[in-house]
Amino acid sequence: MKIVAADIGGTNTKICMCDELGNIEQFKEYATESNKGGPHVIQRLLDKIGEYDDFDVIAISTAGQVNSEEGYIVFANENIPMYTGMKIRDIVANQFNKPVKVENDVNSAALGETYFGAAQSFNDFLCLTFGTGIGGAIVINRQLYKGANGVAAEFGHIFTHSLSETMDGGRKSFYETYASTTALVKMATEIDPACVNGKVIFEKLSHGDKELERILHSWVDEVSAGLASCIHIFNPAAIIVGGGVMEQDHLVQLVEARTKELIMPSFSNVKILKASLGNKAGVLGAASLYL
Structure with missing residues (x-):
């Protein structure tokens, strides 16, 4: 065909x-x-x-x-x-x-990773992409789970921060407000205006920028907090993380290590893997x- x-x-x-x-x-x-x-x-x-x-x-x-x-x-x-x-x-x-x-x-x-990529050996996994926002997909028994209206897995819109009347009706409490690549760039530019995208940020990190390293670890905390909640709800065998910033092997390792510090021991066999198909x-x- x-x-x-x-x-x-x-x-x-x-x-x-x-x-x-x-x-x-x-x-x-x-x-x-x-x-x-x-x-x-x-x-x-x-x-x-x-x-x-x-x-x-x-x-x-x-x-x-x-x-x-x-x-x-x-x-x-x-x-x-x-x-x-x-x-x-x-x-x-x-x-x-x-x-x-x-x-x-x-x-x-997620389907691409299921049949041709990093998720070929898993029946049940989640896929999250980190970019302008945070997108998601749920795979159960190698099939997409879409929910009653077909639009399940809006992980970027789960609430990871407390609500406030001053925060745009709650939308600024969303996961993607704090854990998207957009959020990382916003945090980084507050200390260095040159950090206009992930590529620049990781280039500066490779030269040992300590202040940016502190920002990165704060952002990893935000990413890991959301992943921990997803793990406790779905008990997936794996989470596949994608998006440009997640091309960094070191970053994926940081996220996995921090997430496993936050989850219950009974969930600790979950794998956090980089998407492989680019x-x-x-x-x-x-x-x-x-x-």
Whole structure:
């Protein structure tokens, strides 16, 4: 089976031709131009799919809450304006007259890791990605758990800090407010304005910046507190952590060590592992929808 698989992110979109065994050909990456809105994003996708010849089906991974049964966006934040309600499956299927499947990006990444990556040996695991916010996926018996409305695993919106009337109706108490990469960058720039992204932060850390090291450990505490709660609720065999900052092996080791200090001893066999598929996790996970 020849699959055109795409992964729509807030910044970049990945697209390729592949098969159901995960063999990738003609991999491309282009700017999503998400600030121009959902209709523009999908039109660009249609144009890019049109550059491929002789394929059987289409698989799409995308940011936002997705109704995968009907292939539309239930909710998307301001990163992609006018995206909520977009009937992606119908739009793409009508253009190419091919079967189309659509799934949330973190769910797709979890499926990619299930079949082709770090989670191949686990039946029950969680997947969390740390970036602008925090995305999540729950895999039970090697199947996605989506909840009653199909939008389960909004781990970024669990509450890890006490509520306050002065804190935006409670939203600033969310896990991702304190443990996303955005949060780490905000903490770091308060002591060094040059720390505009994770790459700069870890470059400075490699040169022994003690103040940044203190910031990092404070952030790791926030990450680990949320993971500990997830572990106590789900008792997973593993948690797969992804996102650019989690490419750092040393960071994943710090998170695992701190998390295990926070959890009950009876949960201590859980593994915390780095996602292994990098920027191809989404397209591979989308393709796996046809397994």
